[in-house]
Amino acid sequence: MELQIQGGDKLAVSETIWGEDFREDLVHQVVVAYRAAGRSGTKAQKTRSEVSGTTKKSKKQKGGGARHGALTAPIFVGGGRAFAAKPRSFEQKVNRKMYRGALRSILSELVRQDRLHVVSDITVAEPRTKLLLEKLGELKADRALIVTEQDDLNLYLAARNIPHVYVTDAGALDPVSLVHAERVFMTVDSVKKIEEWLA
Structure with missing residues (x-):
């Protein structure tokens, strides 16, 4: 050729x-x-256990709508991610x-x-x-x-x-x-x- x-x-x-x-x-x-x-592959997010915040119950159990404890839960603004991304290799x-x-x-x-x-x-x-x-x-x-x-x-x-x-x-x-x-x-x-x- x-x-x-x-x-x-x-x-x-x-x-x-x-x-x-x-x-x-x-x-x-x-x-x-x-x-x-x-x-x-360096993306990282925090889970609810890694977020800085109090775990004290935020309001009384009854009479305030939804019953919940710590404000670090994923449903709250400023809380942790439910399925947080962690550093990993894409190789x-x-x-x-x-x-x-x-x-x-x-x-x-x-x-x-x-x-x-x-x-x-x-x-x-x-x-x-x-x-x-x-x-x-x-x-x-x-x-x-x-x-x-x-x-x-x-x-x-x-x-x-x-x-x-x-x-x-x-x-x-x-x-x-x-x-x-x-x-x-x-x-x-x-x-x-x-x-x-x-x-």
Whole structure:
């Protein structure tokens, strides 16, 4: 299998990584798990036993309507919650084989939909937004994910002020970024690195 390099030759790649069938169920499971793992899970509410307040009977037993004791009960304003939320982890188990399989499936679908573009190189001399906008104009990319072989600080700083343009390196590639990207631009070196990783 070959991928076309913009303005150049073709790049030979593995059929098993860039030509795999799309598995929607696997991709969905991995994307949901990835997003769930990013949740802080720190929400906390107080039960009636944790609320600060007197437990003395608030009024006499008879003649005052509803019979009740402590004002820390859930039915009163300022009382505890009946089913209070507590800190918890939202993490879902996804093994390495599933994760890599989902990435291969997403990348293959991007190739089929002509949303993945291979370029020889994407760099800017200085961390200036104007320089990157000129480069993106040449590539005709308004909303894009740019994948480089390794961290490029100049490119990252130039892109962070442009809406819908994100920069990442091949080692930090994740399924959510790939799914959300309208177009993905990868350097030749990053394609080779991803192929090594997912082989």
